[in-house]
Amino acid sequence: MRTLRLDIVSDIVCPWCYIGLANLDKALDALAEAVLVNITFHPLQLNPGLPPEGELSSNNIARKYGITPEQARSRGGGVRAAADEAGLSMAGRPDRVYDTFSAHRLLAWAGEYGRQRALKHALFGAYFEHGLNISDHAVLADAAKEAGLERSAAELVLTRGDFAAQVHDDEIEWRSEGIASVPTMVVDREFVISGAQTPNRIERALRRLAAR
Secondary structure (H helix, E strand, O other): OEEEEEEEEEOOOOHHHHHHHHHHHHHHHHOOOOEEEEEEEEEOOOOOOOOOOOEEHHHHHHHHHOOOHHHHHOOOHHHHHHHHHOOOOOOOOOOEEOOOHHHHHHHHHHHOOOOHHHHHHHHHHHHHHOOOOOOOHHHHHHHHHHOOOOHHHHHHHHHHOOOHHHHHHHHHHHHHOOOOOOOEEEEOOOEEEEOOOOHHHHHHHHHHHHOO
């Protein structure tokens, strides 16, 4: 069986990253008998340095794109349609975005136990399905427990600031490679799949790359 390395650069509060992972899961299910994929998640923060309470999504979008908050609030139809098609619920999606640096630190830690993918799903669920503050350490520790990790160990990682340098350096490395948007999947450190592609497109791309 062919093995592919898959590096995924993404963020927790990005709806397209949430949709993209769901579509990837479906593609991997279809490839289960043909291709083995080793996945590592990497950080690219959309909103670094936000205060603990976060920022209203409409204000955040307005500030980034030079539009009014009212115009920002009218966006989102494409995201909702893609989420529906992926079978995802965004009913609990909050009207705020948050700093995700601590979440990425926890993901780096989870990688040491082979639980990154499970934690990524738990973090997406906490934010998009339950509307929780994804910068809050208690929320993050709960997500770690849901992902099969020890909650008290997660709390210790968060409190001590573990993996901060690793997350910082990892993000710089991927930005230096020209990755500026999320989600981005890089296969075998060579082939780039940008955006939240459909399951069929991901499956076809991975099949072609595995057959090289």
